[in-house]
Structure formats: C-alpha cells, structure tokens
Amino acid sequence: xxxxxxxxxxxxxxxxxxxxxxxxxxxxxxxxxxxxxxxxxxxxxxxxxxxxxxxxxxxxxxxxxxxxxxxxxxxxxxxxxxxxxxxxxxxxxxxxxxxxxxxxxxxxxxxxxxxxxxxxxxxxxxxxxxxxxxxxxxxxxxxxxxxxxxxxxxxxxxxxxxxxxxxxxxxxxxxxxxxxxxxxxxxxxxxxxxxxxxxxxxxxxxxxxxxxxxxxxxxxxxxxxxxxxxxxxxxxxxxxxxxxxxxxxxxxxxxxxxxxxxxxxxxxxxxxxxxxxxxxxxxxxxxxxxxxxxxxxxxxxxxxxxxxxxxxxxxxxxxxxxxxxxxxxxxxxxxxxxxxxxxxxxxxxxxxxxxxxxxxxxxxxxxxxxxxxxxxxxxxxxxxxxxxxxxxxxxxxxxxxxxxxxxxxxxxxxxxxx
Amino acid sequence: xxxxxxxxxxxxxxxxxxxxxxxxxxxxxxxxxxxxxxxxxxxxxxxxxxxxxxxxxxxxxxxxxxxxxxxxxxxxxxxxxxxxxxxxxxxxxxxxxxxxxxxxxxxxxxxxxxxxxxxxxxxxxxxxxxxxxxxxxxxxxxxxxxxxxxxxxxxxxxxxxxxxxxxxxxxxxxxxxxxxxxxxxxxxxxxxxxxxxxxxxxxxxxxxxxxxxxxxxxxxxxxxxxxxxxxxxxxxxxxxxxxxxxxxxxxxxxxxxxxxxxxxxxxxxxxxxxxxxxxxxxxxxxxxxxxxxxxxxxxxxxxxxxxxxxxxxxxxxxxxxxxxxxxxxxxxxxxxxxxxxxxxxxxxxxxxxxxxxxxxxxxxxxxxxxxxxxxxxxxxxxxxxxxxxxxxxxxxxxxxxxxxxxxxxxxxxxxxxx
Numbered sequence: 001x002x003x004x005x006x007x008x009x010x011x012x013x014x015x016x017x018x019x020x021x022x023x024x025x026x027x028x029x030x031x032x033x034x035x036x037x038x039x040x041x042x043x044x045x046x047x048x049x050x051x052x053x054x055x056x057x058x059x060x061x062x063x064x065x066x067x068x069x070x071x072x073x074x075x076x077x078x079x080x081x082x083x084x085x086x087x088x089x090x091x092x093x094x095x096x097x098x099x100x101x102x103x104x105x106x107x108x109x110x111x112x113x114x115x116x117x118x119x120x121x122x123x124x125x126x127x128x129x130x131x132x133x134x135x136x137x138x139x140x141x142x143x144x145x146x147x148x149x150x151x152x153x154x155x156x157x158x159x160x161x162x163x164x165x166x167x168x169x170x171x172x173x174x175x176x177x178x179x180x181x182x183x184x185x186x187x188x189x190x191x192x193x194x195x196x197x198x199x200x201x202x203x204x205x206x207x208x209x210x211x212x213x214x215x216x217x218x219x220x221x222x223x224x225x226x227x228x229x230x231x232x233x234x235x236x237x238x239x240x241x242x243x244x245x246x247x248x249x250x251x252x253x254x255x256x257x258x259x260x261x262x263x264x265x266x267x268x269x270x271x272x273x274x275x276x277x278x279x280x281x282x283x284x285x286x287x288x289x290x291x292x293x294x295x296x297x298x299x300x301x302x303x304x305x306x307x308x309x310x311x312x313x314x315x316x317x318x319x320x321x322x323x324x325x326x327x328x329x330x331x332x333x334x335x336x337x338x339x340x341x342x343x344x345x346x347x348x349x350x351x352x353x354x355x356x357x358x359x360x361x362x363x364x365x366x367x368x369x370x371x372x373x374x375x376x377x378x379x380x381x382x383x384x385x386x387x388x389x390x391x392x393x394x395x396x397x398x399x400x401x402x403x404x405x406x407x408x409x410x411x412x413x414x415x416x417x418x
Numbered sequence: 419x420x421x422x423x424x425x426x427x428x429x430x431x432x433x434x435x436x437x438x439x440x441x442x443x444x445x446x447x448x449x450x451x452x453x454x455x456x457x458x459x460x461x462x463x464x465x466x467x468x469x470x471x472x473x474x475x476x477x478x479x480x481x482x483x484x485x486x487x488x489x490x491x492x493x494x495x496x497x498x499x500x501x502x503x504x505x506x507x508x509x510x511x512x513x514x515x516x517x518x519x520x521x522x523x524x525x526x527x528x529x530x531x532x533x534x535x536x537x538x539x540x541x542x543x544x545x546x547x548x549x550x551x552x553x554x555x556x557x558x559x560x561x562x563x564x565x566x567x568x569x570x571x572x573x574x575x576x577x578x579x580x581x582x583x584x585x586x587x588x589x590x591x592x593x594x595x596x597x598x599x600x601x602x603x604x605x606x607x608x609x610x611x612x613x614x615x616x617x618x619x620x621x622x623x624x625x626x627x628x629x630x631x632x633x634x635x636x637x638x639x640x641x642x643x644x645x646x647x648x649x650x651x652x653x654x655x656x657x658x659x660x661x662x663x664x665x666x667x668x669x670x671x672x673x674x675x676x677x678x679x680x681x682x683x684x685x686x687x688x689x690x691x692x693x694x695x696x697x698x699x700x701x702x703x704x705x706x707x708x709x710x711x712x713x714x715x716x717x718x719x720x721x722x723x724x725x726x727x728x729x730x731x732x733x734x735x736x737x738x739x740x741x742x743x744x745x746x747x748x749x750x751x752x753x754x755x756x757x758x759x760x761x762x763x764x765x766x767x768x769x770x771x772x773x774x775x776x777x778x779x780x781x782x783x784x785x786x787x788x789x790x791x792x793x794x795x796x797x798x799x800x801x802x803x804x805x806x807x808x809x810x811x812x813x814x815x816x817x818x819x820x821x822x823x824x825x826x827x828x829x830x831x832x833x834x835x836x
Binding site: 016019020050053054056057058061062064065066067068069071072073075076078079080082083084086087093094096098099143144145 | 434437438468471472474475476479480482483484485486487489490491493494496497498500501502504505511512514516517561562563
C-alpha cells in the first residue's frame with residue numbers, strides 16, 4: 001500500500017464525461033490498495049472566462065478579489081469530482097484551500113505555499129476517504145483566499161504530496177511523459193523513464209512545458225517523487241504501481257535506478273527569446289552595470305550575455321537576450337538610460353532560438369560542449385552566443401535553423417530511438 | 419447617516435455591464451453618507467448551470483458537495499462587485515460566508531442561519547469600506563460550506579441586516595415594489611407604500627413571488643425593516659433615503675405611518691393547488707385522521723379542508739387541496755391507505771385557484787368575508803371552499819374565473835387606483 005497524490009489538469013476536468021473518466025482512474029488506484037488524494041484544476045477555459053470578468057471590471061483589478069473570483073473554478077471541479085467518486089461507490093470529500101488549510105504568504109495572485117495542515121486530511125484518508133483538493137489556491141494569514149499564479153495546480157499537488165509525505169505525486173497531463181526532445185520535431189525522440197529534478201528544471205525552463213517550473217523546484221526541495229503520465233490512458237486498465245510515465249527523482253535515486261544512463265538526457269529548444277545588441281559601449285569599469293542595473297530594476301529577466309571586442313580600443317559591443325514579451329520594455333529602458341550608458345546605437349533580433357543540451361551526466365564527462373559545437377559546425381549552423389551551467393549547455397542560433405539543430409544534436413548524443 | 423444592507427438578485431448581476439450599474443447604485447448610497455453592506459446573488463443562469471453539473475454527476479448527489487459547487491456562483495459575483503466598486507474609487511472588499519463567518523446548522527443544501535459574527539464586518543464598514551457578501555451561503559460547525567436553498571440570498575440579506583443592526587435592508591428586484599395585486603391581471607393595481615410582515619407572508623405564500631417567504635419570517639422575527647425596490651432605477655439619480663419602493667414593517671410601525679390605512683392590503687391568486695374529493699368516507703370519530711395522518715407522513719402539505727354532508731347518514735364527503743406538484747404522490751398515498759380509510763372513491767381537479775384577500779385591517783373590522791362572498795356571488799363565481807386566518811380570507815374557485823375574481827375583489831375593496 002502506498003500513499004499517492006494524483007493531479008489532473010483542466011483538459012482532463014472539462015465537463016461531466018471527462019470528470020467521470022478521471023473518477024474511474026482515481027477509483028482504480030484506491031482499489032489497488034492505495035490511500036489517495038487528488039488535486040484538480042478548473043475546467044479548461046473556465047479560468048480564462050473568470051479572468052476576463054476581472055479585466056472587464058478594471059484594468060488595475062485588486063489581486064485579492066481576483067483570487068476570490070478565479071479560485072472558484074477549482075472549487076467547482078473539486079466538488080464535482082467528489083460527487084463522481086461517490087457515484088462509483090467510493091468515499092470521497094472535497095477539501096478547499098481554506099479548509100485544510102493550505103497556508104500561503106499574503107502575495108495575492110502570486111502566493112507561495114508556506115505549509116499544509118495535514119492532520120484532518122490524513123485522518124480522512126486513513127478512514128478510506130479519497131481527498132479531493134482544488135489546486136492553485138490557499139489561505140493567507142489574513143484569512144483570505146490566495147492563488148498561486150497560472151499553472152499553480154502542479155505546485156499544489158507537490159505541496160500536498162510533501163505535506164502528507166506521499167510516496168508519489170502523479171501528474172496526469174495531455175502528454176504521456178517527458179521526452180528526449182519535442183517528438184513533433186524529432187520523430188525518433190524517446191520517452192524518458194527517469195529524469196532528475198535538476199534536469200527537469202533545465203528542460204522546463206527552456207521550453208519543455210510539461211510541468212510548472214515551481215512545482216519541480218518544490219519537489220526537489222521537499223524530495224517528492226513526481227511522475228508525469230497521460231490522463232488519456234485506458235481508464236479500464238488495471239491500476240499499476242508503476243504506470244508507464246516519466247519519474248522525476250533525485251540524483252541519488254537515479255544512480256540506483258540507472259547505472260548506465262545516457263550522458264545527455266534531453267535537448268530543448270526555446271524560440272521565446274529576443275537578442276539585443278548594443279554597439280560602441282564605453283569600455284570602462286562599471287559600464288556593464290549601467291546597462292543591466294536598470295533592466296533588473298524593470299524586472300526584465302536577461303538571459304545570455306556576451307561582450308565582444310568593439311571596433312576601437314575604447315569601446316566594446318554587448319549582446320544579450322531577453323524574453324520576447326519584454327522586448328518593448330527593454331527598448332524603453334535602454335532609450336531612457338542612453339546618456340548614462342553612453343552606447344552608440346542598439347539593434348534587436350527576435351528571430352533567435354536557444355538550443356540546450358541537458359544532462360546530469362555531463363558533470364563527470366568532459367567534451368559535451370565540444371560535441372555540440374562540432375555537430376552544429378558540421379551543418380554550418382552559426383552559434384551567436386553560448387551559456388553553460390553545471391548540467392546544461394545552451395547556444396543561441398538563427399531560429400530558422402531550430403529544427404535542424406535539434407535533430408542534429410539528438411543524433412550526435414545518441415538519443416535517437418532504435 | 420444610516421447603516422444599510424442592499425441586496426441584488428441574479429438578473430442585476432448578469433454580466434459586466436449590469437454589475438457596473440449595481441456598483442453605481444451602491445456608490446450613491448455610500449456617497450449619501452451611509453455605511454453599506456451588499457449581498458449578491460450569482461449571475462442569472464449560473465446556479466442552474468452548476469446544479470446541472472451536479473445532476474449529471476449523480477442523481478443522488480451529496481448535498482455537502484453540491485454546496486461546494488453551487489456556492490461558487492455568489493463567490494464570483496461578490497469578488498467582481500468589489501472590483502467594480504474599487505474601479506469607481508470606493509473602498510470595498512468581499513466577505514465570503516466562511517470568512518465572516520455566517521454560522522448555519524449542518525443541513526447541507528437547506529441550511530438555516532444561526533448567527534453572524536459581525537465584529538470584523540462592522541469594523542471594516544466603520545472604516546468606510548463597502549462590504550460585499552455572497553448570498554445563499556454560510557459555514558457549518560463542521561467547517562463546511564452550506565447553502566440555504568434556492569432563493570436564499572434574500573434570507574442572507576435579512577440575516578446580515580439583523581447581524582449588523584442595519585437601519586434598513588433594501589431588496590432590489592425586477593419589480594419596483596409590492597402591489598395590491600398582480601398588475602398583469604388588474605391594470606389599476608397600486609404599489610403599496612407599506613405592508614406588514616404578516617401581510618407580506620400571506621401575500622408571498624399565496625403567490626406574490628417578490629420575496630422569499632423565509633426572508634420575511636426572519637425579518638419579522640429580527641425586526642428588520644425591509645424595502646423592496648427596483649434595480650432598474652436610473653443609477654445616475656441622486657440616492658434618496660426613501661426610495662419609491664415598498665417598505666415592509668411591523669404592525670406598530672405601520673400604525674404610526676398610516677393611520678387611515680385600507681382595510682384590505684392586497685389580493686393574491688394562486689393556481690398551484692389541486693383539489694382532491696374523497697366520497698363516502700365513513701362518518702365516525704377518527705376517520706379524518708386516517709386520511710391526513712398518512713399524507714402528513716409523506717410530507718404533503720394539505721391546505722384547505724372541507725367536510726360535506728354525504729349521501730347517507732353513515733358517510734360523508736371530504737374535500738381538500740394539495741400543491742399540484744404533490745398530486746401524484748397524494749394519489750399514491752390515498753390508494754395505499756384505501757382499506758384503512760374506507761372511502762368509496764376519489765377524484766381530483768387541478769383546475770382550481772385560490773383567491774385570498776389579505777390585510778391586517780380585517781382584525782378590527784367585521785364583514786370582510788361577507789363583502790368577498792357577495793362580490794363573487796354577484797358575478798356568479800362559485801366558491802368551492804373557504805379558509806380563513808386572522809388577516810386573510812381565501813376561497814377556492816374554478817381557475818377559469820381567476821382573473822375575473824381578482825378584478826371584482828380589487829374593486830369591491832376599493833383598491834383600484836384613481
């Protein structure tokens with residue numbers, strides 16, 4: 001017997017028939033002898049509908065009242081799933097964020113979970129009752145509903161799993177696991193049986209949108225074993241303890257599971273960055289701080305930074321990337337700070353892609369980056385910038401070459417399925 | 419300065435533009451110097467949509483989970499109205515049923531309010547904040563959301579008014595007050611300036627569906643002054659302390675307001691009853707108890723009862739009315755108890771109307787019933803049954819004659835507008 005948390009997203013909860021399917025999937029886990037808590041999202045489209053009402057009320061709506069309005073979507077699906085489970089003969093009840101409660105800070109609309117009172121929940125589960133918990137919401141010290149930000153239900157599920165010391169947190173999504181790369185780009189992409197938290201964080205933050213990044217960070221911190229699997233499995237199949245998804249585990253656990261693992265776990269591509277080039281920046285101490293200080297103050301997340309040799313001895317060129325969504329604000333900040341920075345001109349290029357190879361294996365192996373550069377050079381793909389972390393090497397290329405680069409690297413690192 | 423509660427129904431809250439109108443109406447009351455709490459219904463149609471999801475989940479859905487699901491409708495409108503008020507520059511916040519809390523008993527889906535913790539609410543209102551409270555819901559001792567039954571928001575408004583000792587509870591509806599009779603039947607119907615709780619109860623229970631009966635009972639018990647007025651007033655008109663609605667007050671207050679008041683306050687018609695005739699019931703002690711005992715056990719609400727002389731000395735005919743909705747169940751109960759009762763046969767007639775004249779004035783005046791009988795007899799309208807209370811005389815007639823009877827009586831009691 002295990003204690004498990006199951007999480008279902010909005011597509012899985014969209015309407016009576018789909019909720020009934022979810023109820024059957026949950027029932028099978030209980031029938032297999034497990035204690036089960038379920039975390040649910042609002043019906044697909046419902047949160048958008050509610051957010052729209054808020055925007056119509058006021059462009060500068062109160063985030064505390066926004067939380068009151070949008071939290072209702074998950075409240076509805078949690079009550080309905082409890083009913084559907086009861087209709088199948090299961091004992092079940094909903095536990096709203098304020099009922100447990102799930103304690104958060106006071107940051108309305110972007111709250112962080114601080115802890116969960118799990119005593120009543122554990123007693124209910126021990127008595128054979130399935131707990132249904134609305135995702136995305138909690139309670140502040142001021143006794144007000146808070147929400148965690150869009151996509152927060154993954155984080156709720158991991159927090160609940162940590163709170164009740166669950167053996168596993170199963171995230172049911174519309175994909176059936178984490179792949180070595182996007183299967184729409186590379187037909188030979190393989191589903192990973194295991195991936196570490198760190199790898200998942202790097203893959204998620206550079207474009208593999210399977211799980212919310214925050215939920216992975218929390219899982220890593222709280223050592224929650226997370227499994228990603230498809231909610232479109234045959235709900236009449238017997239419940240298996242090890243469903244064929246991807247398990248996200250710690251480095252140590254992975255060592256035990258997979259001694260002969262690949263050097264590289266996956267390849268991610270991200271087209272959401274834009275490149276900014278500042279030419280003829282004065283080459284003196286503190287010049288770079290004058291550029292990136294104001295951008296940081298404007299809450300613009302600068303990713304890669306390269307400083308080139310300029311055309312004269314006294315100045316230099318600086319290239320960096322920002323999210324495309326922040327490009328207009330970046331331009332405004334640069335214009336406003338032109339006298340202080342003293343650059344000659346700037347140009348921007350939204351047509352760039354960041355390609356990353358990720359894998360904990362590269363910690364102990366040299367030559368990962370060299371393999372990447374050679375493979376790209378062989379296909380004449382020009383590298384515009386490079387950045388590295390302990391388990392990742394990223395390069396910036398022309399976005400027209402995205403798919404080609406991913407395919408080339410997938411083969412170069414031996415990731416292609418047989 | 420007064421402390422007032424304003425209540426808006428689902429039609430008034432249906433969508434952004436209507437909520438914005440409501441916000442303006444509320445703002446004007448605050449601008450007039452009042453402390454204001456607002457009780458809101460869900461958007462028109464929303465509760466039906468949510469109830470439908472519950473029915474699809476299970477015919478025998480859990481009323482506790484039903485409450486979780488349907489209470490969300492008012493949660494949404496309370497958050498939105500708070501935002502709209504803020505957009506107008508008012509201080510405002512929502513207070514959910516569990517936040518105040520509004521204490522109820524444990525009867526899920528049909529809970530009764532036991533009390534309201536008003537301390538935080540009063541402090542907020544005293545600080546100039548408009549309190550927005552979702553109607554229809556509260557919190558049980560088991561810390562679960564409860565709802566009060568459909569239409570319960572009127573009752574919530576009166577309970578809040580009692581809890582904060584409001585000077586007035588204004589119920590905004592899609593009619594602009596309580597009339598002497600249905601204006602669709604009698605063009606000369608007059609809007610009443612005042613009506614007593616008792617009269618309102620009699621008028622509501624026999625068909626004037628302006629206010630939920632429970633809310634009137636509660637207002638009477640807690641001595642809350644309730645005003646019925648239209649939510650379709652010009653929201654740009656100045657806020658008046660005495661808006662042109664109908665004020666529901668106590669007997670004593672009415673005496674002071676309206677010394678020369680009418681003998682009769684209003685005429686109500688109700689087509690929702692059905693007549694049942696049992697023929698040849700044995701004329702012996704206890705025979706009637708054998709009929710009505712089983713009906714009471716089946717929770718069927720018998721209204722008028724008449725015992726006629728039968729065809730022989732040893733038996734009698736018994737006629738009574740039940741709600742049409744209960745007619746099939748009534749037939750089943752009578753069939754099942756035929757041996758015990760010993761009647762010869764029964765017949766039913768759904769084509770009946772109950773016409774009631776209501777007025778506290780009749781307590782001190784003889785001849786009210788005689789006027790009614792004569793007026794109906796003059797137009798050859800046959801009276802099938804009669805029942806009376808201290809402030810009401812009701813007769814049962816053929817439903818084809820409903821409109822004629824109402825018009826005749828409206829004139830006979832001098833209620834026609836000039």
